[in-house]
Amino acid sequence: MEFKALRAFAAVVRQGGFSQAAKHLFATQPTISKAVRQLEHELGITLLDRSGHKSRLTAAGEVVYHRALRILAERDDLLAELDEIRGLRQGSLQLGLPPIGSNILYAPVFARYRKRYPGIDVRLVEHGSDRLESLLLSGDIELGATLLPAPDTFDSQPVCCEPLVALLPADHPCAGRQSLDFTDLGDTPFILFEASFSLNRILLGAARRRNLKPVIAARSSQIDFITELVATGMGVSFLPRRIAQQRPHPKVAQVLLDEPDTQWDMAMIWRRDAFLSPAARAWLDIVREIYPPA
Structure with a gap:
């Protein structure tokens, strides 16, 4: 059983079709179709029901898909361990960052990393934390940034902990206050x-x-856009304090949110017990330099 065929099959499922999988893997659609057919032939069972407009997993396909994800993740771990021999002069880091706060928190880390390890290709994806956790579990990225608490399937390294502020229309009754909680918002x-x-x-x-x-x-x-919606009086929103302070708006008031367990507690996470490549460990080292543990 070839890894190439497993990767093609997993990509078809994840990407929602053969053409999308081909684009994701930088291959042609016939190449992807051939790889999946060869896998079905080798296993002696149909993995995808192609009778409708969209291919669907058969019962056997469900089993093979979940096994394939684990096999491919283990293969990536193996290759990462071998990369350790080569050191940090070359290699890649698959990194996931959220759209919120990355310019503040991770741009300095990225700049120092690039200066120190110019031969490492940082392959960056940007999604919300929930999506990044899914990509970590499937092995598509090696490190991701998320808010704590993270699921037990991950190990983590703290980055920062920041209070939230409420963004209120300037004429809101609570706009002049030093702090508020949810009950104050009515x-x-x-x-x-x-x-x-x-x-x-x-x-x-x-x-x-x-x-x-x-x-x-x-x-x-x-x-x-959210800030502008608040300015029109549509409602209240919430941001980490240091991000909100970078975006003052004449029609928006910023009031500290005094609500238990609502801190913006950001951390880098990775799959528990997974091998971390030298490139990933080097990233975590620089994060620790810039944001030392309290």
Whole structure:
């Protein structure tokens, strides 16, 4: 059984089709189709039901897909261990960062890393924390940044812990206060980030603990757009303090959120018990230099 065939099959499932998988693997669609057919022939069973407009996993395909993810992740671990022999003069680092705060927290790390290890190719993907955790589990990235607490399947290294501030329309009754909690906001609607952002989970979890169910007025992945929605009076949103301070707006007030367990507790995470390549360990070392443990 060839790794190439397993990778092609896993890509078809993950990417949602043969053409998408071909683009993801920088191959032609016939090449991907041939690899999957060869895998089915070798195993003696159909993995994909191609009878409809979209290929679907058969029962056997489900089993092979989940096994393939583990096999490919183990292969990547093996190759990473071999890369250690070569040192840090060449290699790559698959890194996942969230859109929120990366310019503040990780741009200095990236700059120092690039200066110290110019031969390492940093392959960066940007998603919300929940999506990054999925990519870590599937082996598509080696390190990711997320909000704590992280699932038990990951090990972590702290980066920073920052309070949140509420972004309020300038004429909101709480706009002049030093701090507030959710009960002070009354029925003010929330403006949240897209569903894959862990910050939503933290905020909505805190609201549930107070038996509150806020109305969600809008969702977006763009901080500037969210700020403008707040300025129009649509609702309240929340940002880490140091990020909010970089985006002052004449029609938006920033008030400290005094709500338990809502800190922006950022960390680098990786699959527990996975081998970390020298490139990944070097990244963590620089993170520790810039953000030493308290």
